Amino acid sequence: MNTVKRILGIVWILLGVAAVWYLIYNQAVPLWKAGGENIIAAVIYIFVLCPIIAGSLGCFGWFAWKGEFDE
Amino acid sequence: MSQKRSPMFAVIGASSVGTMIEWYDFYIFGSLATLISTKFFPSGNETLAFLSTLATFAAGFIVRPFGALFFGRLGDLIGRKYTFMVTLLLMGGATFLIGCIPAYETIGFISPLLVLLLRLLQGLALGGEYGGAATYVAEHSPAHQRGLMTSWIQTTATAGLIISLVVIAVTRASMSRESFEAFGWRIPFLASAVMIYVSYIIRRNMHESPLFAKAKAEGKTSVNPLKESFGNRYNLKYVLLALLGVTMGQGVVWYTGQFYAMSFIERVMHVPKVQVDSILIWALCLGTPFFIFFGWLSDKIGRKWIMMAGMLVAVLSYRYIYTQMYETVNVQNKTELTAETKFTAELKGADSVYTTTRKYSDGTIFTEAITLKEGVRHTETHVTVTDADKRTLIFWVFIQVLFVTMVYGPIAAFLVEMFPVKIRYTSMSLPYHVGNGIFGGLLPAIATFLVTRAGTINEKAASMGLLPPIDKPYLEGLWYPIVIAAICLVIGVVYLDGKDNRVDD
Numbered sequence: 001m002n003t004v005k006r007i008l009g010i011v012w013i014l015l016g017v018a019a020v021w022y023l024i025y026n027q028a029v030p031l032w033k034a035g036g037e038n039i040i041a042a043v044i045y046i047f048v049l050c051p052i053i054a055g056s057l058g059c060f061g062w063f064a065w066k067g068e069f070d071e
Numbered sequence: 072m073s074q075k076r077s078p079m080f081a082v083i084g085a086s087s088v089g090t091m092i093e094w095y096d097f098y099i100f101g102s103l104a105t106l107i108s109t110k111f112f113p114s115g116n117e118t119l120a121f122l123s124t125l126a127t128f129a130a131g132f133i134v135r136p137f138g139a140l141f142f143g144r145l146g147d148l149i150g151r152k153y154t155f156m157v158t159l160l161l162m163g164g165a166t167f168l169i170g171c172i173p174a175y176e177t178i179g180f181i182s183p184l185l186v187l188l189l190r191l192l193q194g195l196a197l198g199g200e201y202g203g204a205a206t207y208v209a210e211h212s213p214a215h216q217r218g219l220m221t222s223w224i225q226t227t228a229t230a231g232l233i234i235s236l237v238v239i240a241v242t243r244a245s246m247s248r249e250s251f252e253a254f255g256w257r258i259p260f261l262a263s264a265v266m267i268y269v270s271y272i273i274r275r276n277m278h279e280s281p282l283f284a285k286a287k288a289e290g291k292t293s294v295n296p297l298k299e300s301f302g303n304r305y306n307l308k309y310v311l312l313a314l315l316g317v318t319m320g321q322g323v324v325w326y327t328g329q330f331y332a333m334s335f336i337e338r339v340m341h342v343p344k345v346q347v348d349s350i351l352i353w354a355l356c357l358g359t360p361f362f363i364f365f366g367w368l369s370d371k372i373g374r375k376w377i378m379m380a381g382m383l384v385a386v387l388s389y390r391y392i393y394t395q396m397y398e399t400v401n402v403q404n405k406t407e408l409t410a411e412t413k414f415t416a417e418l419k420g421a422d423s424v425y426t427t428t429r430k431y432s433d434g435t436i437f438t439e440a441i442t443l444k445e446g447v448r449h450t451e452t453h454v455t456v457t458d459a460d461k462r463t464l465i466f467w468v469f470i471q472v473l474f475v476t477m478v479y480g481p482i483a484a485f486l487v488e489m490f491p492v493k494i495r496y497t498s499m500s501l502p503y504h505v506g507n508g509i510f511g512g513l514l515p516a517i518a519t520f521l522v523t524r525a526g527t528i529n530e531k532a533a534s535m536g537l538l539p540p541i542d543k544p545y546l547e548g549l550w551y552p553i554v555i556a557a558i559c560l561v562i563g564v565v566y567l568d569g570k571d572n573r574v575d576d
Contacts, residue, residue, distance in 0.1 A: 005565060012315075015558070027520060037123070041516060048133055052509060060311040060562075068308050069566050 002070040009064030016057030020050045077278045079220065082211045085277050086204040087223045089159050089270040092263065093200045094231025095238075096166035097193055099259045102235055106256050110174040111183045119175070119183055132512030134191050138198020139500035140297065146203050146496030147296035150287070151210070151280045154496070155203030159274065162196035163267025165189040170260025198508070202500030209487035210280040215370055221483035222366020226359050229472075232329065233355050236348050238262065286492045293493040300490075300498040309489050310502055316567050317485065318506025320382045320559025321478040323552035326511040327389065328471035329355070331518060331548070335393065336464060339522075339545050340400045341452040346461060353465045358472030365480030374481035374488075375567050381477025382560040389549045392467050397545060399463045400454050405431040421445070433457055510555060518548030 023045050031042040063069065077085075100107065108114075112123035138158075146154035169189050175182045204224050212220040238259045246255050278284075286292050293299050301307050329351070337347045369377050398404060408430045417424040422444045429437040434457040442449045456464070482503075490498040525544035532539050541547065 001565070008561075008565060012562075027517070044133065049509065049513065052505060056311055056314055056505075059307070060315050063304075063308045063311070064566070068304075069312070071568070 002067065005064050005069050006067055009061040009066070012057045012061030012064060014061075016054045016061065019053045019057070023050055023053070077211070079211060081273075081277065082208055083220060083223045085270075085273045086155075086208050087227050089155070089274055090200055090204045090224055091227035091231045091234070092266045092270050093159065093162045093197055094228045095235050095266070096162050096231075096263050097197050098232050098235040099166070099239065099263075100169065100190060100193065102239055103256050103259070106252060107186070109252075110256075111172070111186045113175055123183070132194075132508040134194030135198035135504040135508035135512075136501055138195035139202060139504040140198075140497065141195065142199020143202050143300075143497035143500040144296045146199070146206070147293055147494055150283055151203050151207040151496060152274070152277055153279075155200055155207065156271065156274050158196045158199040158203065159267060159270055162193055162200070163263055163271075165192040165196065166260050166263040166267075170257040170263075194508075198500070198504050201503060202496050205483035206487055206496050206499065207280050209484060210282040210492070212484075217484040217487070218366040218369035218374060218481050219363065220366075221487070222363045222480050224483050225362045225366060225476075225479050228325075229329070229355050229359050229362070229475075233352055233359075235259070236352055240348060282492050291493060296494045296497040300494045300501070306490070306494065306498060310498055312562070312566055313486060313489055313499065314502035314506055316559060316563035317378060317482060318502045319510045320506075320556040320563065321378065321482055322506040322508075322511030323514055323555045323559075324382060324385045324478045325475050325507065326514040327385070327549070327552040328468070328475040331514055331552070332396075332468050332471055334515060335545075335548075336396065336400075336468075340397060341454045342400060342456055342464075343453050346456060350461060350464050350468060354468035354472050357465075357469050358476060361473055361476035362480045365476050366484070369481035369484065374485040375563065377481050378478050378485070379560055379563050381474050382556045382563070384477075385471075385474040386553050386557045386560065388470075389553055390546055392470060393546055393549060394543065396464060396467045397543075399460050399467075400435075400456055402429070402431060402435060402437050402454065405433060405435055407431055433459070435460065514551060517551045521547040521550055 028042045028045040028050075031038040031045070108123050112119040142154050142158055145157070166189075169186060172178075172182055172185050172189075201224075204227075205221055208221050208224055209217055242255055242258050243251050283292070299306065300310060332354075333347055333351050336342045336350065337344055342350075365377055411430040413426075413428040415426045415428075417426070422442070424440055424442050426438065426440045431437070436453075436455040438453045438455070440451045442451070486499040486503060487495060522545060525541045525547035529539035529541055529544055
């Protein structure tokens with residue numbers, strides 16, 4: 001199980017990167033282009049949600065890869 | 072020196088009542104958002120629309136984690152009791168003042184700015200309330216009943232929602248529509264002052280958490296809870312695990328089973344709001360006791376697997392449930408009584424309203440009103456459901472509420488047990504409010520985007536003479552909670568050790 005935890009650590013890091021890419025290009029950019037009050041949502045996606053997802057999945061994945069969750 | 076302890080029923084009562092009122096305060100704004108926007112953010116003004124969106128988004132999710140950090144730190148420094156009295160008074164004061172602010176047409180731009188500020192204060196207060204209430208109850212509870220005792224706190228969000236719907240419905244019913252829209256909508260906000268005062272008096276007479284009081288007497292509290300919570304590698308990994316393995320999935324299941332279900336029935340299925348509110352109230356009332364049941368059960372068999380099971384059944388069944396709900400009301404499945412179809416046209420100067428009413432053999436009534444106002448066409452559709460269909464919808468929403476009770480019932484005790492006394496309020500509050508406020512709070516926006524995109528894809532295909540590639544576009548919004556809950560499920564199953572920890576560490 002410890003091996004599974006460590007290998008999945010890489011998966012979480014990559015998932016964080018993929019999620020950020022998706023949020024920016026599929027949500028934030030179209031909202032920004034739509035303009036008006038949609039810009040608020042775009043700003044929130046880029047400056048709030050993306051750092052949280054990237055930061056949390058990235059850190060968690062790194063800890064897992066390094067064996068911090070090993071039994 | 073022995074610490075004074077309040078009786079358990081008083082601890083639960085003081086915590087639960089206050090938390091429930093705070094949820095009520097938070098929800099009445101959302102429930103009356105459409106009406107409030109006409110008072111403070113009237114349409115036709117871009118800046119006001121901007122402020123309106125900011126009030127909705129920012130208060131709904133950005134501010135809650137900041138409230139968790141600010142009040143969590145305070146609670147770990149000076150104590151749980153005083154901190155969650157501050158959050159109570161802050162929420163009550165902000166809510167009461169929202170009810171007092173004159174409309175935009177009276178005082179101009181200062182009006183929406185004040186509403187925005189007060190809404191942000193509501194979000195901050197809510198961010199600080201839950202961690203304090205859950206921690207306070209857990210630190211009084213005997214170890215073998217911690218799940219049961221804290222599960223009462225878990226009922227408060229749903230109870231607050233029910234009470235907000237009931238208070239608004241009763242206020243509406245007690246006066247004409249014009250009176251409610253003129254001044255009646257303020258009553259639920261003003262009524263909060265009485266509720267908050269009662270709750271304040273109850274909480275004021277409570278003693279501090281015995282575990283915190285003991286830690287403080289022994290000099291074992293933290294001097295910098297934020298640094299110890301998030302700057303300490305050992306604790307940070309558990310904060311991340313709490314978020315990614317528990318609260319993220321719990322947040323999306325919670326929002327799907329209650330708010331998305333309500334929104335789906337009203338906006339996708341076009342059931343009138345009065346019926347939607349009734350369906351939700353019934354389903355919530357039937358489901359709420361299960362928060363207590365699953366909290367109790369978690370004391371017997373452990374907390375992890377109940378929460379993981381709740382996420383699993385949600386992931387596997389959401390698309391089926393929403394298909395069943397949609398098809399229950401879908402008039403294409405019903406027999407139209409064509410002889411009773413009515414068409415009316417109402418002309419008011421340059422404006423006009425064309426209404427088509429269709430009746431079906433089971434009693435369903437379909438109404439479509441096309442309004443032409445100043446050259447702009449607006450269509451409003453309603454499907455008034457029969458009592459039988461209403462019971463079916465109540466059943467399916469109740470099932471979703473059951474999933475909510477599985478993931479949410481044990482979670483307070485689980486989060487409390489993950490962290491040591493000296494940084495508990497801080498460490499558990501942040502992942503809770505990020506999971507619920509951000510991942511859960513974003514659900515309506517992301518789900519709407521997915522549904523709209525699916526509709527656009529199908530329209531494009533149809534315009535090119537191709538078959539629509541997406542079979543049920545109205546279900547596409549569910550992919551967000553399904554994917555988030557599935558990721559959380561995998562992380563929770565693999566990384567959570569499922570061993571209940573000592574609360575007094």
